[in-house]
Amino acid sequence: MTSLTQKLSALVGAAFEGQGLAKELGLVRVSDRPDLAQYQCNGAMAAAKQAKKNPREVAQNILDALEGNAAFSKLEIAGPGFINLNITDDFLKSHIEGSQNFGVTAISPSEKVVLDYGGPNIAKAMHVGHLRAAIIGDSVRRIMLFAGYDVLGDVHMGDWGTHMGMLIADYLRLDEAHLVLETDINDAASVHALMEDMAARYPKASGEAKENASLKAEALEATVKLQNREQPYYGIWEKIRDVSVAGMKETYARLGVHFDLWKGEADVHDYIAPMVEEMKTKGIAEESDGALVVHVVDEDDNKKIPPMILYKRDGAVMYGTTDCATIVERVKLYNPSKMVYVVDQRQALHFEQVFRAVRKADIVNDHTELTHAGFGTMNGKDGKPFKTREGGVMRLEDLIQMATDKAYARLDEANLAADMDAHERSDVAHKVAIAAIKFADLQNQRQADYVFDLDRLTSFEGKTGPYLLYQAVRIKSLLNKARDAGITLEGELIVEEGNRELLLLMTQFPEALQLSINGYAPHHLCEYVFKMAQAFSSFYGNCHILSEADEALKVSRLKLCEMTVAQLEKILELLGIYAPTRM
RNA sequence: GGUCCCUUAGCUCAACUGGAUAGAGCACCUGCCUUCUAAGCAGGGGGUUACAGGUUCGAUUCCUGUAGGGAUCACCA
CATH class of the missing domain: 1.10.730.10 (Isoleucyl-tRNA Synthetase; Domain 1)
Structure with a gap:
């Protein structure tokens, strides 16, 4: 099945070819001037430029070749050499009657694509900042699915970072871990109660850690212990995760946003150590300033790209590490031809680092597309990132x-x-x-910032x-x-x-x-x-x-x-x- | 300071490999509900595409510079 403009391009392209010109010049598009014609082709001007000929003359030769074709009801040259075309109603009608699936041809063979458009942190309330990733990503998923791609949407939640250590440390320090452990996952009220508790607790704990160095150290320690799956840290974390996922699924369902995979950073933890070992063996991972890093800047780069940190000085991993390990997992489990990240544009540098690191480490081959489909920030009417009147973010x-x-x-x-x-x-x-x-x-x-206007x-x-x-x-x-x-x-x-x-x-x-x-x-x-x-x-x-x-x-x-x-x-x-x- | 992005109508935004007279919505103005849903339709006003150069038959689009705004630049995510 071919679209209408593709059919017309083929006809006009053949006319160009008949004149010894490239058939690509025959590209037909919908006219910019519907008052003059339905379709236009600009190829005669490009051809004339290359061959140093008169564009109207080139166009006339094309028209002569097309003359008498039953598809066209009008063939005209206008201006410097535009070819204006109208099609007959019969041609239009038979095209429509011959179309199936709205004229769309699914790609064949299908290609596997992993789409990443979630990224909410567990234990936090979802706010309007999560809206764009969810809405754009889910739409891209639907679009690609319809076009014949085999798409897997992954929520890829943030469940393994310092914020988790901070939260768990706070529960333990105040001896309130029971609030987490006693939550009944099957009881909506109980789930909501814990969600509210965590939503209030995290900013409090985070604020305190900024002020108080020993609390911060405690949080970092808890993060490392969690990442080593020590108890009771890991047990508390599991419960937090289960409850958060339940709450998250509810919100996404209300929004009509679907994910095929409910994975998180923690799921790839076991891929990290072997991946890092391999990077060391290949001489890509190096120690620097007490941390283990990958230098991703190339010789011929004129910009400076900071190295990507695999292990911090304290031994904890960073999100670049888990993102690389996630790619290891995705290649292993799905081997997709494309991995696309619908994530805030501000993380562009991060993805540049990650993509370079995994290519350097041969984790993906050269044919695999890695794309950061970044989106702009939601700003308030003042041009600054959107905040409610109270200074918070709207849920x-x-x-x-x-x-x-x-x-x-x-x-x-x-x-x-x-x-x-x-x-x-x-x-x-x-x-x-x-x-x-x-x-x-x-x-x-997608890329541009936009104003959030209620x-x-x-x-x-x-x-x-x-x-x-x-x-x-x-x-x-x-x-x-x-x-x-x-x-x-x-x-x-x-x-x-x-x-x-x-x-x-x-x-x-x-x-x-x-x-x-x-x-x-x-x-x-x-x-x-x-x-x-x-x-x-x-x-x-x-x-x-x-x-x-x-x-x-x-x-x-x-x-x-x-x-x-x-x-x-x-x-x-x-x-x-x-x-x-x-x- | 380095790198990258942005600047289009009063406001919010479009404009596909460079194309002809730069398009929508909101707001404003004029008509249209005793015939299929007025959350609608028909029409009108509103632009030096930030500015200055350059490339060419042709520039919102490509290049250079200027002004203004934003993002980001190793141990947060």
């Missing part, structure tokens, strides 16, 4: 609740939920809230998630009415003035998907799906459907509705968003 649960409350209010206000039962009301409010939050985040370019995140009008849901809901409602009226969708799709734009737009899905895959960037799909929904809304406003007297036209329009809602919902699913049946 994820609170954000979801706020958006949900607002959705409830909207349902009441418009009197839309009068005949909904409590279950449906809550389902609709939740779907609207999640759509608003996710789409507001995902539509931003009003925008919980806005339901304009370029928002709920707008998209609304379009889907209108179509579903319409199709239900048609079905109730006994109308069957037996008939032809008719390309007409009122739907041509929507049909042309719908064929662009494979390109938008590919852009998102190439850049691990869901915002391309957001941009696309919004345009598509707008085009539908315009069609819906301009064309009567159920009241259309011409039966053939009515069926054609209903078929288009059916196609649109299917594609719309598929893309929303790729963004982690689901539409209710009414709202």
